[in-house]
Amino acid sequence: MSQDTLQEHTELRMIIKFNSAYGGRMPEPSSTMFAASLRGVSVDYAGIIAVDAVDLDVAAAALTVIVGANGAGKSTVLEVLAGARAPSTGTVTISGVARAFVPQRSVVSDRLPLTVRDVVTVGVWGRLGHFRRVSRHDRAVIDDALERLGITDLASLPFFSLSGGQRQRALLAQGLARGADLLLLDEPTTGLDAGSARLIRAAIAGQVRCGVAVVCVSHDERLISDADEVIRMSRGRLVKNTHAEDLDGPPRPRPADW
Numbered sequence: 014m015s016q017d018t019l020q021e022h023t024e025l026r027m028i029i030k031f032n033s034a035y036g037g038r039m040p041e042p043s044s045t046m047f048a049a050s051l052r053g054v055s056v057d058y059a060g061i062i063a064v065d066a067v068d069l070d071v072a073a074a075a076l077t078v079i080v081g082a083n084g085a086g087k088s089t090v091l092e093v094l095a096g097a098r099a100p101s102t103g104t105v106t107i108s109g110v111a112r113a114f115v116p117q118r119s120v121v122s123d124r125l126p127l128t129v130r131d132v133v134t135v136g137v138w139g140r141l142g143h144f145r146r147v148s149r150h151d152r153a154v155i156d157d158a159l160e161r162l163g164i165t166d167l168a169s170l171p172f173f174s175l176s177g178g179q180r181q182r183a184l185l186a187q188g189l190a191r192g193a194d195l196l197l198l199d200e201p202t203t204g205l206d207a208g209s210a211r212l213i214r215a216a217i218a219g220q221v222r223c224g225v226a227v228v229c230v231s232h233d234e235r236l237i238s239d240a241d242e243v244i245r246m247s248r249g250r251l252v253k254n255t256h257a258e259d260l261d262g263p264p265r266p267r268p269a270d271w
């Protein structure tokens with residue numbers, strides 16, 4: 014499948030935007046000690062405050078795990094970090110040059126005749142030259158990403174034929190192939206069998222060792238115990254280094270007079 018054809022499909026916009034050259038690449042690297050920072054970031058969805066005045070510094074070359082109850086605003090924060098969602102207020106600073114984002118739910122349409130390898134190849138588009146040829150080096154990067162996620166044997170299968178867990182691994186392989194310095198993963202091990210979850214945790218640890226800042230939303234206790242920093246969200250707010258469950262709950266409606 015050609016890149017032009019792929020780009021015509023709206024279902025793939027999100028992945029293409031953040032894991033290819035077109036949207037994921039940052040124009041101007043800045044020099045801070047953090048891979049990303051949020052200041053006073055709020056997101057409201059027509060009156061529901063999903064994220065409420067969040068300040069967050071994402072450490073470089075480290076694993077940050079965001080935890081919290083359903084509806085706490087975790088995915089929304091990750092989307093803001095990815096550039097997939099503009100905050101209603103506040104500022105977002107990204108210090109690296111490339112981000113990769115694997116959302117909570119796959120946005121790849123079942124109707125697309127994409128192989129697993131095609132999906133992973135999207136990750137290297139940012140490095141392709143004028144003729145859009147995948148170089149030998151890029152092929153090696155793709156092979157390595159497939160191998161790390163244990164899906165080499167699935168490479169020629171249609172993406173839509175994969176199970177949910179296999180899809181998640183293919184999308185993470187795409188993120189690895191991108192060579193991003195900020196990797197954003199929304200519940201990367203949720204619903205996976207123990208072996209697949211272990212592969213994903215190992216891939217994440219490998220990325221951190223290579224200097225990548227990885228931010229995961231996760232409920233996976235093992236991933237949480239691997240984290241350099243655990244950040245708890247509650248009702249749209251960020252509560253660092255706490256395990257206070259009693260703060261959790263749905264986001265508050267926005268008062269009419271705001």
Ligand SMILES: Nc1ncnc2c1ncn2[C@@H]1O[C@H](COP(=O)(O)OP(=O)(O)OP(=O)(O)O)[C@@H](O)[C@H]1O
Nearest residue numbers: 058061063081082083084085086087088089090264
């Ligand atoms: N596109 C949207 N439109 C309206 N409301 C939304 C939208 N996306 C999220 N929300 C609301 O914003 C709040 C935060 O959602 P978010 O998906 O960020 O939570 P989460 O912490 O990731 O939850 P989960 O653990 O269930 O994935 C929720 O109340 C949700 O219903």
Ligand SMILES: [Mg+2]
Nearest residue numbers: 087088089117
């Ligand atoms: Mg979520």
